[in-house]
Amino acid sequence: MKKVVKFGGSSLASAEQFMKVGKIIHSDSERKYVIPSAPGKRDSKDTKVTDMLYACYAASEAGADFKPLIKAIQARYDEIIDGLNLDLSLDEEFKTIEKNFKEKAGDNYAASRGEYLNGIIMAAYLGYEFVDAATVIFFNGNGEFDAEKTNTVLSERLSKIERAVIPGFYGAYEDGSVKTFSRGGSDITGSIVARAVKASAYENWTDVSGFLVADPRIIDKPMGIDTITYRELRELSYMGATVLHEEAIFPVRREGIPINIRNTNAPEDEGTWIVESTCQKSKYVITGIAGKKGFCAVNIEKDMMNAEIGFGRKVLQAFEDYGISFEHVPSGIDTMTVFVHQDEFIDKEQKVVSAIHRMANPDIIDIESDLAMIAVVGRGMKSTRGTAGRIFSALAHANVNVKMIDQGSSELNIIIGVSDDDFESAIRAIYNIFVEVQL
Numbered sequence: 394m395k396k397v398v399k400f401g402g403s404s405l406a407s408a409e410q411f412m413k414v415g416k417i418i419h420s421d422s423e424r425k426y427v428i429p430s431a432p433g434k435r436d437s438k439d440t441k442v443t444d445m446l447y448a449c450y451a452a453s454e455a456g457a458d459f460k461p462l463i464k465a466i467q468a469r470y471d472e473i474i475d476g477l478n479l480d481l482s483l484d485e486e487f488k489t490i491e492k493n494f495k496e497k498a499g500d501n502y503a504a505s506r507g508e509y510l511n512g513i514i515m516a517a518y519l520g521y522e523f524v525d526a527a528t529v530i531f532f533n534g535n536g537e538f539d540a541e542k543t544n545t546v547l548s549e550r551l552s553k554i555e556r557a558v559i560p561g562f563y564g565a566y567e568d569g570s571v572k573t574f575s576r577g578g579s580d581i582t583g584s585i586v587a588r589a590v591k592a593s594a595y596e597n598w599t600d601v602s603g604f605l606v607a608d609p610r611i612i613d614k615p616m617g618i619d620t621i622t623y624r625e626l627r628e629l630s631y632m633g634a635t636v637l638h639e640e641a642i643f644p645v646r647r648e649g650i651p652i653n654i655r656n657t658n659a660p661e662d663e664g665t666w667i668v669e670s671t672c673q674k675s676k677y678v679i680t681g682i683a684g685k686k687g688f689c690a691v692n693i694e695k696d697m698m699n700a701e702i703g704f705g706r707k708v709l710q711a712f713e714d715y716g717i718s719f720e721h722v723p724s725g726i727d728t729m730t731v732f733v734h735q736d737e738f739i740d741k742e743q744k745v746v747s748a749i750h751r752m753a754n755p756d757i758i759d760i761e762s763d764l765a766m767i768a769v770v771g772r773g774m775k776s777t778r779g780t781a782g783r784i785f786s787a788l789a790h791a792n793v794n795v796k797m798i799d800q801g802s803s804e805l806n807i808i809i810g811v812s813d814d815d816f817e818s819a820i821r822a823i824y825n826i827f828v829e830v831q832l
C-alpha cells in the first residue's frame with residue numbers, strides 16, 4: 394500500500410513544523426510519496442515564501458536591486474536547514490536562481506522555486522529521493538495541464554522509486570520551461586501523484602482538522618465534517634470553502650482514491666474523508682453550508698415570454714458575447730433572472746443590457762446588486778423530508794428576506810439568494826437549525 398502525503402505551507406514554515414511533518418511521515422511506512430508546498434507563514438504577520446518570490450522577481454524585472462529580497466528568502470530556508478541540523482547548502486541553487494532572474498526566467502519560474510527548494514530540504518531531511526516536478530508534470534502549448542502524458546511519465550518514473558519527494562505547484566512545458574498551477578496548486582500535484590502511483594489514499598495535511606460545516610469566521614467553533622463526497626465538496630468549494638484547491642479532486646476522482654484532509658498540528662484528529670460515494674450518513678442531514686457575496690441579478694420581463702421559443706438563448710447570448718459567465722437562471726412565466734458576479738459584470742452592464750434589448754426585445758430590464766448566494770449542501774437531503782421547510786422557516790425567524798431559491802435536480806443542494814447584508818445572519822440561522830437545534 395502506498396499513500397501520497399501533501400503538506401501545506403504552514404506545515405513547513407519552520408524547522409519545528411518540519412519536525413512534526415517528519416514524525417507524521419515516519420509513523421506510517423505507507424507514506425511513501427511526499428509533496429511539499431513552499432514555506433508559508435510562521436505567524437499571522439509573516440509573508441509566504443511564494444509571495445516573497447513574486448515580489449523579488451517583480452523587483453528584478455523592474456530593474457531594482459533585488460539582492461536584499463533574495464537574501465531574505467535564502468534566510469528563510471537557512472533557518473530551516475540549521476534548525477534541522479542538516480548538512481546541506483543552498484548557495485549554488487540561489488546563485489542559479491539569481492542568474493535566471495537576471496535572464497528574465499519569468500514569474501512562474503520564480504514562484505516555483507519556493508516548492509523546489511523546500512523539496513530539496515525535505516528529501517535531505519527524510520532521506521527520500523528528490524524528483525523535480527519539471528521532469529514529470531507537463532503542460533501543453535496552450536498552458537493546459539497534460540494529464541495523460543504526465544500520468545504515463547510519472548507512473549513510470551515512480552515505479553522505480555520506493556520513496557520520493559516531488560515538489561508541489563509546478564511542472565513544465567515541452568521545452569522544459571517552468572509553469573505553475575494557480576495559487577494553492579500543490580494540492581493538485583498531490584492528487585496527480587496519487588493517481589500515478591494508484592495510492593490507497595491521498596492525505597492532504599494542513600493547519601485545520603478538515604472541513605467544517607460552516608465558515609468559522611461566521612460561526613464560532615463550527616462542527617467538523619467527517620465524510621464528504623466529491624460532488625458535495627465541489628458544491629461547497631465552488632461556493633467558497635477553501636481548504637482544498639478546487640481542481641485537486643479531479644485526478645484522484647478518476648481512480649476512486651479517497652482524500653483525507655488532516656491537521657499537522659493535531660495529527661490525532663481523523664480529519665475529513667473525501668470519497669466518491671458513501672453509505673455513511675452525514676450527522677446533521679446537511680453536510681455543509683457555504684456562500685459568496687457580490688452577485689448581481691439581471692431581471693428580465695416580457696409579456697408572453699414563455700410562448701417565445703429561443704428567448705432564453707438570446708438573453709444568454711448577450712452575456713456570452715461579453716464574456717460573462719452566469720451562475721443561476723431562475724425563471725417564471727414572463728420573467729427570467731440571470732445571476733452574475735458583480736465585479737465581472739459592472740464594467741459591461743450597459744453594453745449587456747442594450748445587447749439583451751437588441752437581441753431579445755424584452756419589456757423591462759431591472760438590475761439588483763449586492764446579493765449573496767448561499768449553498769446548503771448535503772447528500773442526506775434527498776432522503777429527508779422537510780429540509781427546505783426547515784431552512785426557510787429558520788430564515789423567516791431570523792428576519793432574512795429570501796430573494797431566490799434554486800434546488801439542483803440532484804437534490805444535493807439548495808441555493809438561496811439573499812442580500813449581502815443578510816449573508817451572515819442567514820448562515821447562522823441555517824447552521825443553528827440543523828446543527829445546534831437538530832430539530
Ligand code: ASP
Pocket residue numbers: 401402430431441443444507561562575576577578579580
Ligand atoms: N506555494 C503556492 C502558493 O502559495 C502553492 C501552494 O502552496 O499550494 O500558492
